[in-house]
Amino acid sequence: MTRRNAVGSNKQPFAFTALGTRFYVITQAKHATEVDKNMDTLSFDEFVHEFVRTVGLNETSIHAFFLQKLPRDKAGFPNPSGDALGTITRQMHVHQLHPGEYQRILESRFLNSFNRDLRLERINGLQHSNKTIEVSLYRWCANFFTRAGEYAYFGPVLARIDPDFADVFYAFDELSWQITYQIPKIFANRLVTAQTHLHQSLKKYFQTPSEQRTDQAWFTAAAEQELRSIGIGDDDIATLFLTIYLT
Amino acid sequence: MLTYLLHNPSLIDIVRKETSKAFSGDDVINPRLVSDHDLCPQLEAIWIETLRLSSTGSSVRCIKEDTTIGGKVLRKGSRVLIPFRLLHLNTSVYGADAALFRPARFLGKEHRTTGGNWRPFGGGKTLCTGRYVAEHTIKLCVAIILHRFDLSIIGNASLPRGDEGTPGLGIMGLRKGEEFLVSVAARDKDE
Numbered sequence: 001m002t003r004r005n006a007v008g009s010n011k012q013p014f015a016f017t018a019l020g021t022r023f024y025v026i027t028q029a030k031h032a033t034e035v036d037k038n039m040d041t042l043s044f045d046e047f048v049h050e051f052v053r054t055v056g057l058n059e060t061s062i063h064a065f066f067l068q069k070l071p072r073d074k075a076g077f078p079n080p081s082g083d084a085l086g087t088i089t090r091q092m093h094v095h096q097l098h099p100g101e102y103q104r105i106l107e108s109r110f111l112n113s114f115n116r117d118l119r120l121e122r123i124n125g126l127q128h129s130n131k132t133i134e135v136s137l138y139r140w141c142a143n144f145f146t147r148a149g150e151y152a153y154f155g156p157v158l159a160r161i162d163p164d165f166a167d168v169f170y171a172f173d174e175l176s177w178q179i180t181y182q183i184p185k186i187f188a189n190r191l192v193t194a195q196t197h198l199h200q201s202l203k204k205y206f207q208t209p210s211e212q213r214t215d216q217a218w219f220t221a222a223a224e225q226e227l228r229s230i231g232i233g234d235d236d237i238a239t240l241f242l243t244i245y246l247t
Numbered sequence: 248m249l250t251y252l253l254h255n256p257s258l259i260d261i262v263r264k265e266t267s268k269a270f271s272g273d274d275v276i277n278p279r280l281v282s283d284h285d286l287c288p289q290l291e292a293i294w295i296e297t298l299r300l301s302s303t304g305s306s307v308r309c310i311k312e313d314t315t316i317g318g319k320v321l322r323k324g325s326r327v328l329i330p331f332r333l334l335h336l337n338t339s340v341y342g343a344d345a346a347l348f349r350p351a352r353f354l355g356k357e358h359r360t361t362g363g364n365w366r367p368f369g370g371g372k373t374l375c376t377g378r379y380v381a382e383h384t385i386k387l388c389v390a391i392i393l394h395r396f397d398l399s400i401i402g403n404a405s406l407p408r409g410d411e412g413t414p415g416l417g418i419m420g421l422r423k424g425e426e427f428l429v430s431v432a433a434r435d436k437d438e
Contacts, residue, residue: 012319013327022325024316025333029340029363031317032329035308036371038316042308042327044373093376103380110384111278118391120433132432134401137249138421140431145388177414247416 047180048086052243054179055195061236065089068230076226085230089223093244096219106152106217113148146170153245155215157208162201168194169245176246195242202238248297248389249398251348253429254406258350259393261289266390272436273395281386290386292350295359299341300348302367303415305330331366332411340364348406367417394434401428 013024013031026032035042049062057065066086070079077092096102116122124143125135146166150158158165172194178187185192205213206224214221223244227237252259265287269280284291306329314321321327338345340361341352359365368375375381392398404427409419 012317013321015325022322024310024319024321024325024327026316026327026329027333027337028317029334029366032306032334032366032370033363034316035306035327035329036374038308038314039372041310041312041314043311044308046309047307090376097376097380099379107278107380107383107387110380111275111387114384114388114391115275118388118395120396120431123431125431128430132430134428134430136426137253137398137429138426140429141249145384148384148388174420176416180416181414 050182051179052239054182055239055243056199057236057239057243061232061240064230064232065227065236065240070230076229077222085226088226089240089244092223092226093219096217102218106219109152109217110148113144113151117144117147142170143167149245153217153220154205155213157213157215158201158205161204161208162197165198165201168197172198173246198242199238202241203234206234206237206241248293248385249392250407251293251297252389252393253398253400255348258289258293262287262293262390263393265289266394269390270394275387275391278383278387281390282383287386288354289350290390291359292353294382294386295353295365296348296350298367298418299335299365300346301409301418302331302335303409303411303413303419304367304369304417305414306366306369306371306373329366329370331369334364334366337364394436397432397434398429401430404428 011028013026015022015024017023026035045066049066052062053059064085066084069082069084070088072079072082077088077095079088081087083091096106120131120133122144123133123135123140125133125140127133143166146169147159150166150169162168172191175188175191175194178191183191210221210224220241223241224237227240232240252262266281268286269275269277280286281290308327310321310323310325310327313323314327316327334340336345341364353359363370368378407425407427408422409425410422411419413420
């Protein structure tokens with residue numbers, strides 16, 4: 001790796017080259033704002049496509065999801081700009097997560113889990129006779145919060161299909177940087193194992209009849225419906241949801 | 248947040264007092280209170296400061312055409328990176344103690360982003376969609392834990408070091424061997 005430091009008294013972006021690719025590094029907030037505002041010559045799309053390709057989405061589904069523009073008068077979630085489903089899905093997620101009724105409902109689903117799990121008898125640790133529990137703070141927080149997120153999006157059905165989903169997802173999350181940095185699979189065994197496990201469980205989830213999993217987030221049901229409407233099957237639905245859930 | 252609170256215990260009762268009206272007994276009756284920046288300014292400051300010190304993500308873009316940023320031409324075909332930690336630990340913005348946990352630096356601040364120097368959720372087209380839910384649910388579970396439990400660090404564990412060396416999409420994990428144990432007891436709220 002070679003590094004050429006172009007930082008001078010004006011603190012311009014500096015450049016370095018790694019594995020044949022030149023990177024410019026922004027160190028000033030005002031320059032970061034310039035990057036944020038540039039929707040013309042700076043793009044994130046290629047990273048997204050590469051990310052889902054690495055996670056296993058096939059080229060046909062990548063095209064259908066990201067590139068195939070849908071009619072403005074399509075059924076389902078409004079599409080006044082005639083965007084592809086990838087853009088529409090982000091808008092749907094905004095609808096779920098930004099301040100409003102759907103956000104409050106989702107947050108109440110988190111609260112259901114917190115109310116249940118943040119009790120002394122629910123903490124999985126070493127119990128002492130003076131009614132205290134000894135536990136790793138890091139693991140305890142990871143445990144209850146991952147489960148809360150799983151219930152918020154997928155209800156109780158996913159945990160019934162796979163009681164280990166939350167734990168495996170936590171491990172996957174810790175290793176997910178290997179996807180972004182495109183570490184060859186031969187060096188990312190633990191990631192691949194976790195990813196395969198999660199994918200299989202999500203596929204079973206989406207293969208479960210919808211009337212048996214009505215206790216889920218609005219986004220989960222609505223996005224699944226939109227994906228099926230353009231012909232995306234269980235395998236790729238599971239891949240896309242794993243990606244969305246992770247990111 | 249809990250780790251920083253345990254290592255700055257004077258803040259624990261402050262947060263408990265701020266968030267007390269969210270509860271009746273052990274029950275959460277007003278969850279939205281924890282996200283009210285005016286009613287819970289200390290909790291808000293702790294949230295901002297924790298993310299400032301713990302974020303490891305970067306914004307990244309492909310450069311499709313030669314582009315001028317900061318007066319410098321960035322060449323087509325390259326990548327541009329905005330590592331959040333470089334902005335978050337900028338001493339010209341945050342002072343000589345930028346690397347230290349000092350949530351008071353954000354008390355009374357009108358804009359939490361401090362001129363764009365606080366960006367744990369990225370920006371532009373890739374601004375994190377989940378930032379509102381993340382803030383509310385994390386503040387809520389911290390409030391619930393502090394309301395229902397007394398926590399104490401077991402042994403003489405010092406502030407754990409984060410794993411700065413492993414890239415991440417959000418918050419850094421702990422370096423190997425830095426996990427620590429806590430004793431959790433039901434809190435006597437009559438105290």
